Amino acid sequence: xxxxxTVTHGYTPGLRxxxxxxxxRLRRLPLPGEIHVAVGDEVRxxxxxxxxxxxxxxxxxxxxxxxxxxxxxxxxYIIVTEGDEVETRQIIxxxxxxxxxxxxxxxxxxxGTIETISEITGQVLIRGAPIxxxxxxxxxxxxxxxxxxxxxxxxxxxxxxxxILGVGGExxxxxxxxxxxxxxxxxxxxxxxxxxxxxxIGGGRVTLQALEAAREAGAVAVVTGAIxxxxxxxxxxxxxxxxxTGQEELGLSLVLTEGFGDTPMRRRTFELLAERDGxxxxxxxxxxxxxxxxxxxxxxxxxxxxxxxMDEGEMHGLAVGSPVRLIRPPxxxxxxxxxxxxxxxxxxxxxxxxxxxxxxxxxxxxxITVPRANMEIIEE
Amino acid sequence: xxEHQALRSILATDCGSTTTKAILIELIDGEYRLRVRGxxxxxxxxxxxxxxxxxxxxxxxxxxxxxRILLREGEIIRPQQxxxxxxxxxxxxxxxxxxxxxxxxxxxxxxxxxxxxxxxxAGAIVMDVVALDDGRRDYERIERMRELRPDMILISGxxxxxxVRKVVEMAELVAAANPQARLGVDxxxxxxxxxxxxxxxxxxxxxxxxxxxxxxxxxRPSMEEENLGPARGEIQDLFLEHVMAQAPGYPKLMGWxxxxxxxxxxxxxxxxxxVAERDGINVVGVDIGxxxxxxxxxxGSVFNRTVSANLGMSYSISNVLAEAGLxxxxxxxxxxxxPRRLGNDIRNKMIRPTTIPQQLxxxxxxxxxxxxxxxxxxxxxxxxxxxLKGVQRxxxxxxxxxxxxxxxxxxxxxxxxxxxxxxxLSHAPRRRQAALMMIDSFEPQGVTRLAVDSIFMMPQLGVLxxxxxxxxxxxxxxxxLIPLGTCIAPVGTRRPxxxxxxxxxxxxxxxxEIEVPVGELKLIELEExxxxxxxxxxxxxxxxxxxxxxxxxxxxxxxxxxxxIDARGRPLALPEDDAERVAAIRRWERALEVxxxxxxxxxxxx
Numbered sequence: 001x002x003x004x005x006t007v008t009h010g011y012t013p014g015l016r017x018x019x020x021x022x023x024x025r026l027r028r029l030p031l032p033g034e035i036h037v038a039v040g041d042e043v044r045x046x047x048x049x050x051x052x053x054x055x056x057x058x059x060x061x062x063x064x065x066x067x068x069x070x071x072x073x074x075x076x077y078i079i080v081t082e083g084d085e086v087e088t089r090q091i092i093x094x095x096x097x098x099x100x101x102x103x104x105x106x107x108x109x110x111x112g113t114i115e116t117i118s119e120i121t122g123q124v125l126i127r128g129a130p131i132x133x134x135x136x137x138x139x140x141x142x143x144x145x146x147x148x149x150x151x152x153x154x155x156x157x158x159x160x161x162x163x164i165l166g167v168g169g170e171x172x173x174x175x176x177x178x179x180x181x182x183x184x185x186x187x188x189x190x191x192x193x194x195x196x197x198x199x200x201i202g203g204g205r206v207t208l209q210a211l212e213a214a215r216e217a218g219a220v221a222v223v224t225g226a227i228x229x230x231x232x233x234x235x236x237x238x239x240x241x242x243x244x245t246g247q248e249e250l251g252l253s254l255v256l257t258e259g260f261g262d263t264p265m266r267r268r269t270f271e272l273l274a275e276r277d278g279x280x281x282x283x284x285x286x287x288x289x290x291x292x293x294x295x296x297x298x299x300x301x302x303x304x305x306x307x308x309x310m311d312e313g314e315m316h317g318l319a320v321g322s323p324v325r326l327i328r329p330p331x332x333x334x335x336x337x338x339x340x341x342x343x344x345x346x347x348x349x350x351x352x353x354x355x356x357x358x359x360x361x362x363x364x365x366x367x368i369t370v371p372r373a374n375m376e377i378i379e380e
Numbered sequence: 381x382x383e384h385q386a387l388r389s390i391l392a393t394d395c396g397s398t399t400t401k402a403i404l405i406e407l408i409d410g411e412y413r414l415r416v417r418g419x420x421x422x423x424x425x426x427x428x429x430x431x432x433x434x435x436x437x438x439x440x441x442x443x444x445x446x447x448r449i450l451l452r453e454g455e456i457i458r459p460q461q462x463x464x465x466x467x468x469x470x471x472x473x474x475x476x477x478x479x480x481x482x483x484x485x486x487x488x489x490x491x492x493x494x495x496x497x498x499x500x501x502a503g504a505i506v507m508d509v510v511a512l513d514d515g516r517r518d519y520e521r522i523e524r525m526r527e528l529r530p531d532m533i534l535i536s537g538x539x540x541x542x543x544v545r546k547v548v549e550m551a552e553l554v555a556a557a558n559p560q561a562r563l564g565v566d567x568x569x570x571x572x573x574x575x576x577x578x579x580x581x582x583x584x585x586x587x588x589x590x591x592x593x594x595x596x597x598x599x600r601p602s603m604e605e606e607n608l609g610p611a612r613g614e615i616q617d618l619f620l621e622h623v624m625a626q627a628p629g630y631p632k633l634m635g636w637x638x639x640x641x642x643x644x645x646x647x648x649x650x651x652x653x654x655v656a657e658r659d660g661i662n663v664v665g666v667d668i669g670x671x672x673x674x675x676x677x678x679x680g681s682v683f684n685r686t687v688s689a690n691l692g693m694s695y696s697i698s699n700v701l702a703e704a705g706l707x708x709x710x711x712x713x714x715x716x717x718x719p720r721r722l723g724n725d726i727r728n729k730m731i732r733p734t735t736i737p738q739q740l741x742x743x744x745x746x747x748x749x750x751x752x753x754x755x756x757x758x759x760x761x762x763x764x765x766x767x768l769k770g771v772q773r774x775x776x777x778x779x780x781x782x783x784x785x786x787x788x789x790x791x792x793x794x795x796x797x798x799x800x801x802x803x804x805l806s807h808a809p810r811r812r813q814a815a816l817m818m819i820d821s822f823e824p825q826g827v828t829r830l831a832v833d834s835i836f837m838m839p840q841l842g843v844l845x846x847x848x849x850x851x852x853x854x855x856x857x858x859x860x861l862i863p864l865g866t867c868i869a870p871v872g873t874r875r876p877x878x879x880x881x882x883x884x885x886x887x888x889x890x891x892x893e894i895e896v897p898v899g900e901l902k903l904i905e906l907e908e909x910x911x912x913x914x915x916x917x918x919x920x921x922x923x924x925x926x927x928x929x930x931x932x933x934x935x936x937x938x939x940x941x942x943x944x945i946d947a948r949g950r951p952l953a954l955p956e957d958d959a960e961r962v963a964a965i966r967r968w969e970r971a972l973e974v975x976x977x978x979x980x981x982x983x984x985x986x
Contacts, residue, residue, distance in 0.1 A: 057519035057522070057523065058518060058519050058522050058553075058556045058557075059517075059518065059519055060518050060549075060553075071545060115556060116552060116555075116556070118548065118549075118552060118586075120544070120545060120548045120582045121545045121546075121548050121549045121552065122545070123549060123552070125552065125556055127556075128519075164731050164732075165731050228720065228723070228724060229698075229723040229724050229726070229727045230720070230723060232727075239698070239701070239702035240698060240702075240727075241690055241696070241698055241699030241702045241703075242671075242690055242695060242696055242698065242699055242730070243695065243698075243730055243731055259724075259727065259728045259731050259732070260723075260724035260725075260727040260728050260731075261721070261724040261725075261728070289695060289730070289731055289733065327728070327732050327735055328728075328732075328735045328736070328737070328738050328742070329721075329725055329738065329739065329742060330738070330739060331738075332725075332728065348738060349738065349739050349740055350736075350737050350738070350739070350740055350742070350743040350809050351809035351810065351976060352736065352737075352743075352807070352809045353809075354736065370738070371735075371736055371738060373734050373735055373736050374735045374736065374738055376732070
């Protein structure tokens with residue numbers, strides 16, 4: 001067996017934290033509909049940019065059963081045709097027998113349109129009223145593309161901080177910094193006064209009580225370093241089994257920049273957001289940690305910015321001198337700098353032979369050996 | 381390409397959802413052997429959106445490691461000329477989420493379950509099963525079909541000559557939902573109808589306008605009979621013709637390969653089936669990945685596959701925690717990690733899926749998670765791999781008080797071989813860790829061989845078997861399958877310390893007689909390629925395969941671990957008292973030398 005079998009790859013989630021990003025977000029309707037903006041329009045995050053109607057829910061009425069007859073006979077007694085509009089309780093089929101003495105009827109349980117009438121099954125499908133869907137711009141920016149009657153692209157120059165995991169969907173509001181530094185835990189005592197429409201910026205671990213207080217005070221999102229797994233489960237209402245999120249209806253979106261436990265927000269993220277205290281921003285908690293990874297994000301538009309944006313997705317490999325964060329116990333969350341990258345496979349405490357790095361811990365200056373798989377590059 | 385002697389070298393790739401793995405096989409001194417393996421990230425997603433980029437990167441690593449030129453102008457050189465190129469290239473794929481199928485049937489436990497088995501056997505992930513008795517209302521079913529966006533829908537229902545109307549009703553629901561295909565915006569969703577032959581015409585009428593309908597033979601022609609082959613074959617054909625053809629870069633990849641691209645699990649299944657058929661044995665195979673766990677079984681030549689979509693070691697690790705509970709994971713660990721910290725650690729593994737345990741206790745916890753994931757996945761497999769439900773059977777009075785469902789085909793006493801695969805088993809620092817994980821979660825009974833896939837190359841060998849059975853078989857037995865040894869586990873329960881079993885082992889090194897009491901594990905050295913004659917004499921409360929207290933004579937094979945005598949009883953129960961449990965776990969770990977007594981290597985001081 002070749003040595004290649006034991007090669008491990010370093011993990012670099014490539015979270016972007018930058019004050020110069022060119023953000024482009026496609027706003028797509030689930031079905032073609034109407035687009036309400038044109039290329040060149042300046043839009044705010046809450047501006048409706050498109051709307052459509054989804055076909056309504058379908059309800060079936062088993063007419064053969066209701067009229068106590070075989071499906072083949074149903075057509076003779078149906079008094080509506082495909083495409084007809086019907087009201088709730090409207091009669092759609094009736095039969096009379098014994099010279100009209102016995103009268104059986106079938107009614108529509110909803111208002112809607114007759115979709116199909118089947119002589120094979122004797123059932124009538126009725127489609128309810130269309131469901132209105134509207135999408136907003138999500139970020140303050142400019143409409144740069146319109147894709148027919150289905151989608152628009154919004155573009156803005158902005159500061160961007162991606163998190164590692166979030167819950168809840170899109171929100172927009174103004175940033176309000178709660179913590180004095182990235183290490184400070186985010187407890188309920190920090191939530192003071194009216195937070196209506198605010199995106200609250202914490203630092204270290206947020207508690208369940210703080211999230212509930214934030215929601216109560218009208219905040220739309222909380223961005224912080226970490227949370228205890230049990231608090232997250234309580235907040236979401238069920239155990240989070242897989243990291244595919246964004247559909248939860250919580251009334252408050254949450255973006256974690258680091259993960260679980262007592263991990264402070266990395267300083268660069270905290271400073272980037274703290275410097276923009278009070279500014280308008282957009283947040284999306286949607287996360288997918290699978291193929292086609294999606295990260296939660298905080299976007300703070302920079303209206304009128306003239307700088308050139310850094311390339312999106314610019315990534316660097318592990319190199320001597322690279323600042324890294326250690327992401328596995330017993331040194332989870334420690335910041336370090338790579339001192340050496342030995343080529344040969346090295347046996348670690350579990351007896352596994354893996355590629356390692358020698359790193360100097362920022363906090364203590366100690367040099368330790370860590371599997372390369374257990375560190376992530378801190379992108380500047 | 382048909383099998384012939386001229387194949388001197390073969391390149392095979394497996395395009396997984398995160399990694400593309402390539403292996404180079406060469407004919408060396410008349411035998412097919414694995415030469416090297418390379419890997420690279422899969423490139424189905426942005427920014428590349430072309431699967432062949434990842435394939436070429438993985439092949440480049442193979443080139444570097446083998447010193448053989450395989451690529452010219454971005455294509456694989458074929459046939460082999462001197463030290464350049466290969467004679468054949470084959471591939472499997474589960475990239476982009478694999479093959480996602482939605483199943484529609486009449487009765488959940490009958491035709492719908494048969495359809496589910498057909499889809500799973502074709503290598504699909506079954507996203508949902510819609511059935512008349514699924515407890516949902518029609519609009520909920522329609523909403524579900526719309527929101528899931530499957531790659532295809534398989535409709536079953538009605539035995540031949542049976543129910544027509546309800547089958548057509550279900551087809552009408554599919555038409556009303558008008559579901560859109562997951563990949564590609566301009567093509568109609570493939571739908572297969574494999575139900576009552578009398579319903580073909582009205583079903584076609586209901587569906588032909590909105591979907592691309594194919595009709596195949598009924599997969600459940602009668603209550604007593606399943607006919608899954610035609611539906612399975614059609615699913616795989618449609619996978620190639622439509623789904624793969626829409627995926628980024630696949631039309632190009634399909635042009636390169638010398639055999640059809642197979643869904644990864646279908647290839648693994650083909651290999652497991654071939655092993656069972658070749659040796660005439662009953663086999664269970666398991667592949668525990670980061671997101672999912674696949675279980676395959678062949679009992680009495682009946683093949684079954686299940687996929688537990690949310691049981692895995694990284695992306696789905698939190699779901700294992702949610703389904704099994706922390707206590708069930710920790711019962712396998714002799715240490716007492718802080719539960720709050722442990723919960724956070726498991727969640728951090730979910731969001732940083734490629735990290736590896738750095739300390740011994742972290743490794744033990746991951747092995748505890750693996751045991752629970754394997755146990756749950758196997759439970760699901762036992763339920764689906766069952767006799768046909770709905771068949772009239774004569775029952776005696778005892779059945780009336782027991783479970784009325786069909787019996788599982790999984791007969792642990794009749795099982796000959798368990799093959800484990802996937803990172804946590806294939807890459808365990810000690811092979812005995814893999815052996816004990818498999819014994820603890822599957823609880824083999826009687827005499828059972830254990831093996832692991834050395835580096836997870838069963839998918840490539842499965843697709844290779846379609847062009848060269850010989851090459852696939854030779855590499856499988858010589859380089860892929862690592863025999864761990866044999867487990868002897870009498871079935872029964874008694875108090876710990878009571879007599880359980882006496883064994884007489886006559887091996888190459890002479891004879892040995894041992895007694896193993898209830899509650900203990902014992903390891904007897906028996907090397908790979910060695911065999912021993914064993915006389916197993918269980919006490920009256922235990923059954924080693926011939927009935928309670930009856931002697932079993934068997935020839936057993938060795939392996940890199942050896943002969944494991946498991947006298948802990950079946951069903952396996954851990955002591956309820958915590959101190960006793962910890963003591964038992966430590967004894968078992970010492971008996972098999974599962975973990976080092978002291979941490980070793982770099983970072984051991986941490």
